[in-house]
Amino acid sequence: MERLLSNREMRAADAYTIGALGVSSEALMGRAGRAIALETAKAAKELGIKDILVVCGAGNNGGDGYVCARELFALGFSVRVYEAGEERSADCLRERGRYTGAYTTEISAPLIVDCLFGTGLTRAVEGVFAETIERINSSGAYVVSADIPSGINGDNGLEMGVAVRADLTVAIAEYKLGHFLSDGLDHCGKVIKKDIGIALPDSRYAVLTECGDIKGAFPARRRNTNKGDYGCAGLVAGSEKYVGAAALAAGGALSAGCGYVKLFCDEKVKYALAAGLPQVIFAESGILSSSAIAIGCGCGVSAGLYERLCMLLEEYGGTLIIDADGLNALSEYGASPLLKSAASVVLTPHVKEFSRLSGFTVGQVLSDPVNAAREFAAKYGVTVLLKSCSSVLTDGVRTAVLNRGNSALAKGGSGDMLAGFACGIAARGVGGFEAVAAASYLMGMTAEICAAEKTEYCVTAEDILKNLHIAVRNLTR
Numbered sequence: 336m337e338r339l340l341s342n343r344e345m346r347a348a349d350a351y352t353i354g355a356l357g358v359s360s361e362a363l364m365g366r367a368g369r370a371i372a373l374e375t376a377k378a379a380k381e382l383g384i385k386d387i388l389v390v391c392g393a394g395n396n397g398g399d400g401y402v403c404a405r406e407l408f409a410l411g412f413s414v415r416v417y418e419a420g421e422e423r424s425a426d427c428l429r430e431r432g433r434y435t436g437a438y439t440t441e442i443s444a445p446l447i448v449d450c451l452f453g454t455g456l457t458r459a460v461e462g463v464f465a466e467t468i469e470r471i472n473s474s475g476a477y478v479v480s481a482d483i484p485s486g487i488n489g490d491n492g493l494e495m496g497v498a499v500r501a502d503l504t505v506a507i508a509e510y511k512l513g514h515f516l517s518d519g520l521d522h523c524g525k526v527i528k529k530d531i532g533i534a535l536p537d538s539r540y541a542v543l544t545e546c547g548d549i550k551g552a553f554p555a556r557r558r559n560t561n562k563g564d565y566g567c568a569g570l571v572a573g574s575e576k577y578v579g580a581a582a583l584a585a586g587g588a589l590s591a592g593c594g595y596v597k598l599f600c601d602e603k604v605k606y607a608l609a610a611g612l613p614q615v616i617f618a619e620s621g622i623l624s625s626s627a628i629a630i631g632c633g634c635g636v637s638a639g640l641y642e643r644l645c646m647l648l649e650e651y652g653g654t655l656i657i658d659a660d661g662l663n664a665l666s667e668y669g670a671s672p673l674l675k676s677a678a679s680v681v682l683t684p685h686v687k688e689f690s691r692l693s694g695f696t697v698g699q700v701l702s703d704p705v706n707a708a709r710e711f712a713a714k715y716g717v718t719v720l721l722k723s724c725s726s727v728l729t730d731g732v733r734t735a736v737l738n739r740g741n742s743a744l745a746k747g748g749s750g751d752m753l754a755g756f757a758c759g760i761a762a763r764g765v766g767g768f769e770a771v772a773a774a775s776y777l778m779g780m781t782a783e784i785c786a787a788e789k790t791e792y793c794v795t796a797e798d799i800l801k802n803l804h805i806a807v808r809n810l811t812r
Contacts, residue, residue, distance in 0.1 A: 336548055337528070338540040339736055340509045341705070342454045342489045348508065351536040363531055364395065364426050367481075367507045368402020370529035371448065374505045375403065375479045376410050379446050382477060386413045388444035390471065391431075392451040392464075392485070393420030398427035399481050399507075400450025401434045407448075408436050415439040419451055419467050442470040449480040449499045454489030454511055459496035468497050480504045483513055484522045491702055492519030492725075500524075508533040512705060515543060515725050515738045541705055541727075541734040544772055546810060548735075552765045552773035553592070553811050562594030566762035569597050569618075569625025570755060571643065571661075572632040573604035580633025580659070582608050583748045583796055584755030585615050588629075590803045591759025591774075597625060622647070627654040627761035627770075628678075631661025632751040641668040648676040654761040654770065658683045658754035666691040673715040680717040681767040683754055689721055705734060720771050722750065728775070730768055737772065739779025743786045748796030753778055756803070780806035 340348070352358050379387060387407055391400035401416070408414045415437045423431065449471060451464065460468060468486055471478060478501045483489055486498030492513040504523040506514060513519045514526050542548075568588040573581025581604050588596045589612075597616045598608070605617045622628065628647060634640050641664040647655055655678035657665070662684050665673070670692060673680060682692070686704075690697045693711050700707050700721070708721040713731030721727040725738040757774035761767055781802050785794040 336545060337510055337543040338535070339512045339515065339543055340540055341512055344537070344540060345454060345489070345509065345511065347537075348533050348535050352533045355536075356534055358532060360426055361429065363533065364398050364430060365402055366531035368399045368430070369406050370507065370531055371399060371450075371479070371481050371505045372403040372406035372410065374503065374527055374529065375446070375448055376407060376412065378477065378479060378503055379412065382446070384445045384477070386444050387446045387448060388415050388417055388439065388442065388476075389448040390417045390419065390442065390451050390467065393423040393427060394453065394455060395424050395426050396450050396453030396455075396481055398424065398430040400448065401427070401430035403448055403450065403481070404436060405434055415444070417442055419464060442467065442474055444474070444476055447471055447474060447476040447478050449478055449485050449501060451485035451499070453482045454513070456486070456488070456495060460486045460498070461496060465497045468499050472500050477502050480523070482507045483511055483519070487513050487519050487522050489513040491704060492516030493701060494518040494522070498522050503527065505529055507531060509535075510543065512541060512736070515736050516704065517701065517724065520724055520738065541736055544735045544737045544776055549769070549773040549776050550810060552760055552769050553807060556592075565592060565594035566626030566764060567595040567597060567624070568593045568755070568758045568762040569599060569622050569628040570632070570758065571599045571622070571628065571630040572634060572751070573598070573600040573608075574633055574635045575601070575603045576635060577633025578604050578607045579748065580751040582612065583751040583800065584629060584632040585612055586800045587752040587755030587803075588759035588762075589614055590800065591756050591763070593626070593759040593762035596759065597622075623651055625653065625762070626764070627656070627758050629656040629658060629754045629758035631657055631659040631664070632754050634660040636660050636663045636667055638668070640664050645672045648672045648678055648680070651678045654679045654681065654767040656681045656683060656754055656758050656761070656767070656771070658750060662688045662692055670715065673717055676716070679767050681720065681757070681771050682717055683720045683722060683750065683757070683771065685722040685750065689719075705729070709734060718768050718771065720775060726775055728768065728772055733768065735772060737775045737779065739776050740782045741786050741791050743782040743791040743794035744778065744799070746796060749778070749799070752796060752800055777803065777806040777810065780809065
């Protein structure tokens with residue numbers, strides 16, 4: 336489980352290491368520059384490259400660049416430095432003074448090291464800096480970025496006007512949120528973390544979910560068991576317009592290993608699906624006896640759905656997953672019933688659904704997805720899975736980022752499968768946070784498996800459903 340730090344948290348760690356532990360900023364810059372140089376040298380040797388250009392900005396990221404250039408020269412590479420910016424930080428000035436190698440005004444080399452901006456960038460990239468980044472991107476070079484690609488926001492991964500497209504990013508000390516959120520996924524390339532001796536003053540950081548973190552959701556199954564041992568997933572899903580949503584949610588639940596799947600739907604949905612879903616129980620009553628419940632997939636927003644949702648919030652004591660039109664009903668009629676819920680509630684909104692529910696604009700959500708989700712989760716006492724290219728999962732205390740998957744999931748039906756799959760996992764007795772983490776991670780793995788065969792363009796929701804077993808098999812081996 337890897338930590339993901341915000342810009343503020345990384346600055347606090349730097350200050351703590353320097354102030355409380357007595358490690359100088361000069362020593363840390365030297366370690367950072369050497370770490371970048373060593374990873375750059377490794378990449379250059381693999382590519383058969385001898386000529387390297389280091390692009391240095393005026394801040395501390397630029398200072399790392401001057402150290403990197405010195406180290407690469409000492410390793411036998413032909414090195415030149417391109418400078419951008421004039422108002423240099425004290426640390427940058429010191430390291431610039433120590434660099435005695437060659438300079439250039441051209442951005443042209445088979446390998447470029449991007450040390451223009453670090454995580455301290457706070458405004459859109461413009462002018463000569465934007466031009467420099469564009470020239471790096473159009474150079475055709477293999478690009479190594481120091482800490483984070485210049486122009487990518489370290490807190491949210493958004494491109495700040497224009498950003499370097501790196502092949503390799505050398506994360507200094509810790510991974511940053513921006514490496515794994517939004518545009519960061521498309522700009523960072525391969526990300527390698529290098530320890531330079533920075534100590535963390537806290538332990539409450541967001542983490543990157545990895546395979547080992549979700550294994551507990553799929554323990555070894557005992558031979559001496561029966562279907563009653565694995566729980567019942569109750570799904571309130573589907574409508575005349577969205578029959579497929581119910582089918583996909585049920586298919587997800589059936590793939591999760593629970594003992595029963597009950598679908599609570601209207602007659603038209605039942606008759607459309609019954610023959611194709613022989614394992615599903617089509618029920619009209621008894622939803623409160625379900626081991627876990629998912630509500631909202633393809634239901635359509637109505638006062639009746641909201642009334643049913645409020646009943647579940649008041650009377651149901653298990654894990655209640657609210658998705659799609661369940662979320663939209665809360666936005667339409669009011670989210671206050673969440674405050675007094677007897678259930679362990681998990682909300683699974685995408686960004687626009689979360690915007691409507693929370694009152695934040697889409698821009699506000701994207702600019703600070705971690706804290707937006709945390710604040711809402713803490714306020715309402717719920718768990719939130721904020722779905723995007725990387726999803727943020729938080730209960731207001733714990734926060735995880737799930738970055739598996741690809742654009743094959745950017746198609747109708749993915750959310751329905753996820754809600755059903757998570758409900759089926761929770762029905763086996765897995766906690767809501769853990770169930771949704773496992774479901775999101777495994778669906779992402781499945782998308783990668785399917786896309787390797789069919790491309791991200793051609794993968795369908797049905798393909799994901801049919802291949803979930805491969806991801807689960809890989810996890811449980």
